[in-house]
Amino acid sequence: MSPDADSPVQQPAPDWQAPEDVLYEDIRYHRAEGIARITINRPEVRNAFRPETIIELLDAFHRAHLDPEVGVVILTGQGELAFCSGGDQRVRGDGGYRDAAGTEHLNVLELQRRIRSLPKPVVAMVAGYAIGGGHVLHLVCDLSIAADNARFGQTGPKVGSFDAGYGAGLMARTVGLKKAKEIWFLCRQYDAQEALAMGLVNTVVPLAELEATTVDWCRRMLQLSPTALRCLKAAFNADADGLAGIQELAGNATGLFYQTEEAQEGRNAFLEKRPPDFSTYRRRP
């Protein structure tokens, strides 16, 4: 496919398939053409998440991470009314969100880290509300594509909550410190055009074109070097993620080094019980 040949709506829609061995209750998992599409499927509560939703999302992202056929991941919400409305307040206990066994979690924080450390681009496809913890979820995705009906905002201080991790720090890096403070201190909602103007989303499209545009962006990324995208993602995250970010970037360097004869000489020498011979490998300027 030539990237600029056709507008996205003219391209055929992907033939989404749900793998038969994947059984989730709160989410849906589909694959097509190297794209994994993960959908929060709780439209009756505007796709609010409970601990079990997050456990399924963690599993789905891990699945997409390990699948060599998958190069890009889409995160979205079921229906046109919401991407995600954050933590399900009905199961909020006194120390976190209660699962069926009564254990209280803030496990969305683990999901945020998983999305950032996934070595493939993750695209948030946002229709309707991205609010509270759901707003932070789109924020931690690499790209956000918004439908023209999308609405964004934080509600924490209104409902007795706050996300002082990525929710505050990454927000400030994304939209600037003053705007980030406004978002949290006023708990306003912003429409898609306002979100675009402050750099919170990459583009805004008519709702009817949301999926076609998102798939088009994914197809374009799938044509590019996966290693380059992987290293760039780690590089963009490295400073904000401290040593964990440097670890991610450094892991990519180690992975690439392992693919060289020089590294393999070290392994082979050990297995062959002889001293390694690195003399043929140049010290490059």
Ligand SMILES: CC(C)(COP(=O)(O)OP(=O)(O)OC[C@H]1O[C@@H](n2cnc3c(N)ncnc32)[C@H](O)[C@@H]1OP(=O)(O)O)[C@@H](O)C(=O)NCCC(=O)NCCSC(=O)c1cc(O)c2ccccc2c1O
């Ligand atoms: C999202 C809305 C703006 C949508 O408004 P709208 O008018 O379209 O729809 P309704 O309000 O009538 O909602 C329909 C239906 O859904 C229920 N619902 C919506 N959101 C939630 C929710 N988050 N939890 C439970 N239920 C929800 C709603 O009650 C209606 O049900 P009915 O039975 O009455 O029909 C609006 O709904 C809204 O503002 N929702 C709440 C948004 C919110 O405050 N979210 C929580 C923020 S806190 C958070 O998400 C959070 C989670 C974490 O895990 C954290 C972890 C660590 C740190 C911080 C965290 C954190 O802040």
